[in-house]
Amino acid sequence: MAVPVPAAARAAAVGGLAGFWRQFRRHRTGVFGLAVVVVLVLVAVFAPWLAPTDPFTTSRAALQPPGTPGHLLGTDHLGRDVLSGVIWGARVSLIVGLAAAFTATVIGILVGAVAGYFGGWADELLMRVTELFQIIPRFVLALIVVAFFGSGLVNLILVIGILSWPQTARLVRSQFLRHRTLPYVDGARVVGMRAWRIIFVEILPNVLAPVIVVASLDIAQAILLEASLGFFGLGDPNLRSWGGMLNTAQQYVRIAWWMSIFPGLAISLAVLGFNLVGDGLNEATDPRLREGA
Amino acid sequence: MSGARGSKALGAYALERLLNAVPLVLGVIVVNFLLVSLAPGDPVTALIGEYPAPPDYVERVRAQYGLDAALPERLLRYLGSVVRGDLGFSFANRQPVATLVIERLGRTLLLMLTTVVFATAVGIVLGVWAARRPHSAVDRGATGFALAGYSIPEFWLGQILILVFAVGLGWLPAGGFRSIRADYAGWAAVVDQVRHMVLPMLALSFRYMAITTRLTRASLLEVMNADYILASRARGLSERRVLWEHGLRAAALPIITVIGYNFGFIVAGSALVETVFGWPGVGRLMYDSIFTRDYPVLLGILLLVSVSVILVNLLTDVAYALFDPRVRY
């Protein structure tokens, strides 16, 4: 690169992945979160092999408690295996979480970069829209959109993603506002680089660290939102999801505690995992915190 | 420059915030309108719900909202009816949406307000406790609690609370607003009401307690390093007064902000918790409306809730200004 890059970014690059891992490793909770996430991913990937039965297969053994032969975590009111449901549910949660957070991050970056780099009326307008999206309660809006347009997996992803970008946009905007006046950006402009190139090739890599932190927290929020919709009966009807399992469990709380305990634990752990990873990333990438440590 | 200046200028500041909120309210209305217009199938469904309605009623709605007219005209008509306070009509309930919601609003507000008060108080105490000895066992406990509270879905927590305290221990009722069969009066009725409220409030509180704890701890740790804290110690103030009169006062600002800005999440949380506990509030109405496909109710609630979030944010800004003399108004 001909144009000088700010020292912080260069230092980060020099530290590299190994240096970053050394920073991340110091935060025990972050490492724990990462372990949870890794387990979650493994379970989701190998669900067909891990699950004892198909999650939809009903049997006459309804409402069996945990420990029943063949049903480690018991069965629900239709005799479906709870463990298999929890295992397959990991897939749904993970896919929705990752894809929705990705969607939100892409939108957030685009909105934030344009607003922050160009400023002026574009900034004004985009920030108003961002504010609007931040104010409308996500859960209620998602509920209505899903009720209107159907609760298929793709719909869920799109709805959650489209409702979750404001935080990323604000963050990216503030970073771009700061970077656009730095000498290396001026340099790029002087040599006649096009705006989109400056935005994506020059500035964006330098502001990505905090964006990734927010993205991992977004995954946690997306999983939570999907589960909430599922609990309201608005999950993908063709998939067994943790939220959906809790929806059915609601009627059986008094007689079948295992129907709520296990899916709920799974949600909590998955959300906790991504939250902890986000916290750990934050502390490992924040230069202010790094010096002190 | 003091006292009298305060109230007068604060009024101007509040007015300015209010004017700022107007485009947001308009935006919310437009979003609602777009939802109606973009809904798949006949837009009239969104205004009536998928409830079998007589054809002449359908025609009336079509005419009222000008559904055959061009989009801009439809928007204007929609705006007009909203401004008049008409949030639509729930054909399924045979009641105007506004009436339906207002009927239940009190119960939801009761739940939300007690939650906010309780969660904030507990969260502040825990946060202070943690911040006094950073990295101690107490601190780690409080931080761990905050992380858990931030990750556990409130509707699941509600089920667990029912399992433990209602089904297992039998201490508290599992749901409902008050005992229907027993005809309590006076003090007994109040006790009965409170007993029904404890579990939903706890379920809803957890997350806000967690947020408040974390935030109180963080901002207190930061504030307690400020120069003026050192100065107040140098003046001979006791640690107690330094903490409560200087530390917490400054830490209160971010706490106010977070309570205000999280209002939208409390609304969503209360919808979920009301559903778990059969609490007959606005949230439960939302849940029921999904199954009856009563769209006007959902849209009406969205509009109402969004506007109240804007109002609460506005109040938050004003409260912030009241608390922090540095805010220029």
Add this chain to the structure above:
Amino acid sequence: MSGRRGAAARGAHPGVPGGAGNRGVGEPEGVAARATDVPLGATPVLELRDVVTEIRGVRGLVRPVDGVSLTVRAGQVVGLVGESGSGKSMTAFSVMRLFPTKAARVTGGEILLRGGDGRVRDLRTLGPDALRAVRGREIGMIFQDPASYLNPVLTVGRQLEQQLQAHGLGQGADARIAELLTDVGLSPEVARRYAHELSGGQCQRVGIASALACRPALVVADEPTTALDVTIQAQVLRLLARLQRDQGVALLLITHDLGVVAEVCDHVYVMYAGRIVEEGPVEDLFARPRHPYTQGLLAGVLDLLEPKPIRVSIEGSVPDLVRPPSGCRFHPRCPHAMPICEREAPPLLPRDEGAALGHSACWLHDPGVVGAGVTVEPGREDGP
């Protein structure tokens, strides 16, 4: 007292950067007048004896105050000068055992304070409550950056009131606050203001009011005018000097400004890298500095405001107090350094027969090290 009044009046233009170094030195009439100011034998209000303060930092243990002894007598103004990072602020904080960081602690020595009742106590062994009762009542503290030492969300009056209440003086606080604010040249109406509504000078006047609020025996002022506009510095300093004289309070004044020392102080301590290197009555010390560091300062060869890094042969980096130079800490920069200087720290030796004119810590004054008759005149050396 007339001399001091003259000094305060002349303080109209102290602290002009650059030229500050030598002003006031060798003004015979000032020197003569001040010598009679405070009897040398006046009762000590504060006596530090071999005080050691340690900071447990991330990079290791630091001793910003390393065996400092210092006396402030009743009614005296004592200056403490030294380069940035020499430990002046840490010495000031050590007096009340109150530090900006939790990592700092007084680990050695005695801090003897003579209270209003005439009793002498060692603050080093005082419990938290007794110490709290001393802070703000027996000792007032004035900080460098006045605005940041006031709570932005409490009124000035409320903060003064808190202090009075903390020491059981809550009754009639309003009247006392009005009196205090008037004393420091502010309108009593300022009590209802917030820090952001006041100028830096006004904030520091409030700081002075707070330091004097409970009629303490001692005020410790850590660079009270450094953060202010140059034009305001003189006013605030003059005010401080006048109040000090009127109320007969002892003042430990930390400053970068040798001109201020010459004009306001009776006695001066020169600090270098955590230690006192020279001390004595201002007029004599300024007229005949004996320590090479003091000589460098007075000759303008060394500058308090822009200390040059000590040349450390091995690393070439500025040494901080994590690994201070061995022996005499000044030896890497000293034009007279001798072999012994590197090995052994020099003791504080009397500057004259009978030590009426203070002490200086330099091997040059030890007849056993150098032949008698070797004296270093100020201005002779050519700097580091």
